[in-house]
């Protein structure tokens with residue numbers, strides 16, 4: 001499919017770029033009556049991007065490009081379309097829009113690519129339709145669309161609580177370099193949380209101050225300390241569902257990673273490197289050992305969903 005980022009423009013367009021994320025720490029309490037789990041998490045936005053282009057259409061429709069485009073639904077379940085509908089319902093807009101998604105974040109990989117599309121679509125439609133909602137209202141709609149969506153609007157580094165949607169910005173110094181081991185067969189987030197419930201009943205509520213040391217390390221720009229403090233309560237559940245992850249984690253560790261962790265609900269493995277060059281070395285080690293279907297490198301933290309220069313904003 002054509003990459004619309006490179007295609008000549010034919011009419012008014014709004015372009016938005018939104019990042020993926022890694023949970024540097026993810027602590028999960030026991031399931032609440034509403035079906036969600038209480039979280040204490042530290043998010044970092046990373047430089048793998050979803051690019052969303054909004055252009056004129058009589059209806060609401062979506063198209064997708066990128067290496068895993070065929071895994072993404074283009075019906076009403078698409079998170080970008082759901083975001084457009086939610087914004088239209090809130091503001092009373094009944095115009096159409098065509099949203100083209102170019103996906104750079106692994107699909108169903110635990111890096112919140114769909115959530116990034118939703119965050120980007122909210123900003124893109126808000127600019128395209130000229131609804132100019134205040135940031136807090138966009139955040140409210142984002143939280144209704146999914147627990148991770150508010151963070152992809154915000155970006156950088158943040159502490160998440162509630163079901164992951166209540167955010168406080170965190171200070172972070174320096175640049176963190178990552179290698180990611182990606183698998184073609186994704187994991188369903190709901191399935192991983194269900195496996196988490198099965199593995200250990202009766203978890204204590206996550207301690208809100210559980211990540212004091214990690215937050216200190218981030219403030220100090222101490223990458224080795226951050227690496228040592230990477231943590232994911234969903235990791236055992238993801239490994240149970242995708243046992244090959246054990247090998248991916250150990251190959252990345254043997255390549256000298258400062259820390260390795262399954263990203264969010266998995267199955268992407270995130271390895272923190274000493275430098276950009278070292279991230280390439282870890283990625284090459286994962287490829288050579290055949291423990292990932294593909295590899296990516298990126299750095300963080302980076303901003304949340306942003307309009308790209310040159311957009312035709314109303």
Ligand SMILES: C[C@](O)(CO)[C@H](O)COP(=O)(O)OP(=O)(O)OC[C@H]1O[C@@H](n2ccc(N)nc2=O)[C@H](O)[C@@H]1O
Pocket residue numbers: 023026035036037038039041110112115145146147148149162163164189190193264265
């Ligand atoms: C694993 C993480 O990526 C970590 O940031 C998120 O917790 C997942 O966030 P998300 O993909 O936006 O998830 P949602 O779309 O809100 O929920 C999908 C499903 O995941 C489970 N879910 C999600 C968030 C949460 N705090 N507890 C849950 O149990 C629920 O079964 C829910 O039905």
Ligand SMILES: Nc1ncnc2c1ncn2[C@@H]1O[C@H](COP(=O)(O)OP(=O)(O)OP(=O)(O)O)[C@@H](O)[C@H]1O
Pocket residue numbers: 071072073077078079080101106107108109110111112113114115117118148186187189264265266
């Ligand atoms: N715009 C979208 N992009 C990707 N997947 C989408 C989208 N809309 C709906 N989906 C569906 O959602 C599923 C999860 O996609 P996504 O890539 O967001 O997973 P994820 O990164 O594991 O999510 P998270 O980290 O937030 O738990 C996909 O398998 C797909 O069926």
